[in-house]
Amino acid sequence: MDTQSEVVSRLRSVFASGVTIPEEFRRAQLTKLMSMMKENQELIVKALHQDLSKPKFEAVLSEVQIVINDLRYTINNFSSWMNPEYVGKNLATKLDTCFVRREPLGVVLIIGAWNYPVQLLLLPLIGAIAAGNCVVIKPSEVSAATDSLIAELIPKYLSQDCYAVVRGGAEETKSLLQNRFDHIFYTGSQTVARSILQAASVHLTPVTLELGGKCPCLIYGRIDIPAAARRLVWSKFFNAGQSCVAPDYVLCSPAIRDALLPVIQQTLEDFYGKDPKSCPDLSRIVSPRHWTRLVELLGKTDGKVVIGGESREEDKYMAPTVVTDVTEDDALMKEEIFGPILPILTVDSLQEGISFINRQESPLALYVFSDESHIVNKVLENTKSGGFCSNDGIVHMTLPTLPFGGIGASGCGQYHGHYSFETFSHRRGCMLRGWALERLNTLRYPPYTDSKLSWLIWSTSSESTCSLM
Amino acid sequence: MSREQLVVQQARKSFLTGKTKPLEFRIHQLKSLLRFISERRGDITYAVKRDLGKSEKGTELFETLGLEGEIELAVEKLAEWAAPRPVEKNFLTITDEVYVQPEPLGVVLIIGAWNYPWAITLQPLVGAIAAGNAAVIKPSEVSSHSAKVMEELLHKYLDKDLYPVVTGGVAETQELLRQRFDHVFYTGNSTVGRLVMEAAARHLTPVTLELGGKSPCYIDKSCDISVACRRITWGKFVNCGQTCIAPDYILCEPSIQSRVVEEIKKSIKEFYTENPKTFEDYGRIINQRHFKRVMALMEGSTVAAGGDSDESQCYIEPTVLQDVTGESKVMKEEIFGPLLPIITVSGVDEAVQFINEREKPLVVYVFSHNNKLIKRVIAETSSGALLANDCLVHFTVSALPFGGVGNSGMGCYHGRHSFDQLSHLRSCLIKQLKMEGVNSMRYPPHTAKKLGWARFFLLNRVNVCGLQRIAMLAMLAGLAAFVVQRFLR
Numbered sequence: 001m002d003t004q005s006e007v008v009s010r011l012r013s014v015f016a017s018g019v020t021i022p023e024e025f026r027r028a029q030l031t032k033l034m035s036m037m038k039e040n041q042e043l044i045v046k047a048l049h050q051d052l053s054k055p056k057f058e059a060v061l062s063e064v065q066i067v068i069n070d071l072r073y074t075i076n077n078f079s080s081w082m083n084p085e086y087v088g089k090n091l092a093t094k095l096d097t098c099f100v101r102r103e104p105l106g107v108v109l110i111i112g113a114w115n116y117p118v119q120l121l122l123l124p125l126i127g128a129i130a131a132g133n134c135v136v137i138k139p140s141e142v143s144a145a146t147d148s149l150i151a152e153l154i155p156k157y158l159s160q161d162c163y164a165v166v167r168g169g170a171e172e173t174k175s176l177l178q179n180r181f182d183h184i185f186y187t188g189s190q191t192v193a194r195s196i197l198q199a200a201s202v203h204l205t206p207v208t209l210e211l212g213g214k215c216p217c218l219i220y221g222r223i224d225i226p227a228a229a230r231r232l233v234w235s236k237f238f239n240a241g242q243s244c245v246a247p248d249y250v251l252c253s254p255a256i257r258d259a260l261l262p263v264i265q266q267t268l269e270d271f272y273g274k275d276p277k278s279c280p281d282l283s284r285i286v287s288p289r290h291w292t293r294l295v296e297l298l299g300k301t302d303g304k305v306v307i308g309g310e311s312r313e314e315d316k317y318m319a320p321t322v323v324t325d326v327t328e329d330d331a332l333m334k335e336e337i338f339g340p341i342l343p344i345l346t347v348d349s350l351q352e353g354i355s356f357i358n359r360q361e362s363p364l365a366l367y368v369f370s371d372e373s374h375i376v377n378k379v380l381e382n383t384k385s386g387g388f389c390s391n392d393g394i395v396h397m398t399l400p401t402l403p404f405g406g407i408g409a410s411g412c413g414q415y416h417g418h419y420s421f422e423t424f425s426h427r428r429g430c431m432l433r434g435w436a437l438e439r440l441n442t443l444r445y446p447p448y449t450d451s452k453l454s455w456l457i458w459s460t461s462s463e464s465t466c467s468l469m
Numbered sequence: 470m471s472r473e474q475l476v477v478q479q480a481r482k483s484f485l486t487g488k489t490k491p492l493e494f495r496i497h498q499l500k501s502l503l504r505f506i507s508e509r510r511g512d513i514t515y516a517v518k519r520d521l522g523k524s525e526k527g528t529e530l531f532e533t534l535g536l537e538g539e540i541e542l543a544v545e546k547l548a549e550w551a552a553p554r555p556v557e558k559n560f561l562t563i564t565d566e567v568y569v570q571p572e573p574l575g576v577v578l579i580i581g582a583w584n585y586p587w588a589i590t591l592q593p594l595v596g597a598i599a600a601g602n603a604a605v606i607k608p609s610e611v612s613s614h615s616a617k618v619m620e621e622l623l624h625k626y627l628d629k630d631l632y633p634v635v636t637g638g639v640a641e642t643q644e645l646l647r648q649r650f651d652h653v654f655y656t657g658n659s660t661v662g663r664l665v666m667e668a669a670a671r672h673l674t675p676v677t678l679e680l681g682g683k684s685p686c687y688i689d690k691s692c693d694i695s696v697a698c699r700r701i702t703w704g705k706f707v708n709c710g711q712t713c714i715a716p717d718y719i720l721c722e723p724s725i726q727s728r729v730v731e732e733i734k735k736s737i738k739e740f741y742t743e744n745p746k747t748f749e750d751y752g753r754i755i756n757q758r759h760f761k762r763v764m765a766l767m768e769g770s771t772v773a774a775g776g777d778s779d780e781s782q783c784y785i786e787p788t789v790l791q792d793v794t795g796e797s798k799v800m801k802e803e804i805f806g807p808l809l810p811i812i813t814v815s816g817v818d819e820a821v822q823f824i825n826e827r828e829k830p831l832v833v834y835v836f837s838h839n840n841k842l843i844k845r846v847i848a849e850t851s852s853g854a855l856l857a858n859d860c861l862v863h864f865t866v867s868a869l870p871f872g873g874v875g876n877s878g879m880g881c882y883h884g885r886h887s888f889d890q891l892s893h894l895r896s897c898l899i900k901q902l903k904m905e906g907v908n909s910m911r912y913p914p915h916t917a918k919k920l921g922w923a924r925f926f927l928l929n930r931v932n933v934c935g936l937q938r939i940a941m942l943a944m945l946a947g948l949a950a951f952v953v954q955r956f957l958r
Binding site: 385447 | 487490524526529530556558559561569570572575659662663664666670671673675678692693696700739740741742748825838840843849852853854856857859862863866868869876878880893894896897898899903908912913914919920923924
């Protein structure tokens with residue numbers, strides 16, 4: 001068994017041989033990845049169920065189908081993404097060829113997470129392969145069954161020379177990071193992200209960080225309560241709240257809160273039945289450690305648990321829970337919840353809600369529910385977030401044409417679809433000059449004179465991109 | 470509270486008032502910056518003369534010309550760059566608004582370099598202003614006269630709270646880096662680049678690093694050597710070799726080495742006269758420390774041309790070194806001075822191998838009439854940029870992203886790239902609470918039938934541009950009408 005350094009070193013020589021560069025190679029690998037997804041759907045769903053009790057519906061949509069979708073989009077388009085992009089010039093360079101070339105970076109590292117262990121690992125992998133890189137793939141060990149499955153399937157379908165799965169926990173990841181990579185793609189927590197950035201700075205390795213945060217959900221103005229409640233409940237309790245883009249907490253007026261609560265209660269019953277713990281459509285918390293964290297967190301709140309609150313250790317179950325009378329300094333507001341607990345905070349005005357949001361760190365996603373478009377616009381224009389979605393939750397990240405990523409504490413860089421390809425590419429500016437017109441070049445050579453300078457100013461200005469050409 | 474802390478706090482406070490949001494404000498600031506350059510040209514050229522011995526026209530050509538071009542471009546294109554960018558939708562979002570909205574990041578730190586103290590410090594500022602950010606500007610203390618002029622005069626033209634200039638040395642820079650920024654834009658060397666990235670890591674701040682490296686220059690033996698050498702000579706000795714994209718060293722076959730030396734000598738004479746020391750358009754090394762550093766690099770190599778120096782003036786003659794090898798002292802670090810080593814290789818294969826054994830440079834230069842050869846070099850090497858048959862000028866094409874890769878840096882700028890680099894591209898999906906029926910397929914309790922529909926609607930991407938959109942909607946309308954007719958009568 002190779003050591004980590006041996007793996008990285010081997011991948012580096014393979015990359016240097018140029019085998020990942022041709023379009024046919026990349027297409028073949030992406031197609032194999034597609035087969036892997038299609039042929040092993042049952043196994044994938046089973047592993048996800050083992051790790052998170054993820055219902056088949058959620059697993060198929062948010063883990064299998066989303067990857068297939070991005071794969072299809074990428075396979076259909078990456079050829080054109082690989083083409084040189086010809087760019088505009090100024091008069092002095094009119095007879096030259098200027099283009100931007102997308103080139104692979106080399107050997108890249110992708111570190112996955114446990115909440116969507118397939119999606120968060122494979123979506124970046126699609127971009128890395130399409131861009132022509134060799135990849136070290138590090139699945140999360142917390143979602144153990146999926147970790148095992150990925151380690152088994154990837155070498156079966158993809159080129160073992162170019163793509164290696166490396167497994168392990170915190171220690172192994174730390175030592176893996178001592179190696180030099182040409183890009184590191186990390187999904188996870190802020191704390192770990194800092195140490196990844198530190199390790200990356202030693203080798204001047206660029207990074208993409210997909211982190212989290214508390215995604216606020218502001219509900220204001222005139223509103224269709226039943227529709228809003230359904231969408232809110234769906235996006236909050238999907239994967240038992242363990243989504244980086246789940247609405248973390250709600251901000252609304254007391255009146256809306258009072259109108260919402262019974263409808264949320266009813267919606268929860270419609271979705272998960274009267275006894276959620278026996279409902280197959282509700283996930284579980286991923287590990288005893290995370291379950292304990294959530295139970296303790298709920299225990300520390302000064303708010304009132306109005307719906308749910310029950311939990312069961314043996315299967316890491318936590319009921320969909322709603323807490324009211326939560327204030328800004330409550331325990332529930334101190335960290336990203338990442339679980340099925342929904343605090344509802346009240347504000348007396350839209351401005352108060354906006355100011356509240358702006359006092360917190362920039363989130364990965366920001367949600368506004370309102371039938372009044374001016375309210376939606378006001379929030380959009382006066383806040384900062386990775387992504388924004390009005391009148392729904394999560395779905396903005398299902399479109400491969402929208403860049404997905406955070407800002408500030410919620411991360412840096414973006415991916416999905418074309419953006420994944422760009423993340424793992426270097427945009428190299430290329431200019432091929434002609435040999436003729438050396439006389440024109442003399443304008444720039446010393447000795448410098450005023451008249452030479454004026455000619456140069458004219459010929460290099462943007463106005464001189466004249467319609468002659 | 471330190472001065473640096475206060476300045477950053479003030480910039481953030483000012484940014485949070487929202488005054489940088491309107492495009493008119495940004496354009497006004499950019500136009501003021503333009504006015505600054507034209508009204509204070511004298512102060513700028515005087516400062517650069519004292520910092521680098523550069524002549525007035527040299528400064529205009531290499532510092533302010535490009536800067537003015539960037540500002541004018543930004544003013545002209547800002548509305549286009551800052552507008553929402555629509556994206557393709559899927560069936561489920563067919564009636565929704567889906568777009569990417571460029572937004573400011575917040576407070577940006579720009580750390581300038583000393584070799585082109587104006588261009589390198591202010592070009593990123595153009596992008597920062599255009600993108601709606603506040604920016605703390607830290608000019609290099611090594612080009613001290615320029616730093617002083619910037620500190621004294623810039624605030625008379627730009628909003629002093631939003632775009633403060635902070636001068637100082639290492640201690641002040643470190644103190645600045647302890648503060649939290651939304652982006653740090655650094656130009657300089659890799660060693661400090663690492664420290665900047667590490668400091669930024671504490672706050673999870675993204676960085677743009679414009680670093681350096683040894684940019685190789687391959688001369689194909691069958692090209693027009695005279696023209697090639699003129700262009701290379703110009704590219705090398707501008708600013709006394711103190712250019713991050715200067716051709717650092719030459720690779721060529723032994724059979725043309727002496728010809729190359731002759732042609733370069735000829736060009737040096739043509740550009741800088743017989744006595745460059747007294748010639749106005751030839752510059753100086755920035756300071757004693759760098760003078761000594763560059764002089765020491767000559768050790769062990771054969772001087773084919775030049776070699777003269779004068780420590781009191783930090784003057785080094787345009788110098789060519791021949792029969793240099795990969796192990797020579799001059800090949801151990803980026804030269805950043807007027808020494809041009811020539812290393813002989815057996816051909817393009819060896820040249821490519823030589824280049825690939827080293828860190829990725831900011832630019833690879835290749836001189837050849839053979840397009841196939843040029844394409845080979847492009848395909849088999851990696852660098853920030855590639856320029857065939859000339860030096861430096863790719864810098865002037867603002868549509869080309871200017872930046873490094875690997876050790877030569879991360880991120881890029883110029884033109885629209887500056888704007889994008891210093892913006893957050895925020896994904897926006899504007900939905901309505903209507904059409905809830907369609908949503909119901911994704912809600913629990915989950916059934917196989919619902920799953921089938923959800924797969925189709927939620928995740929099928931559809932190109933809804935123009936005619937296709939109309940056709941699609943017509944089809945759906947037809948389908949809906951059919952369903953209504955068939956099942957609801």
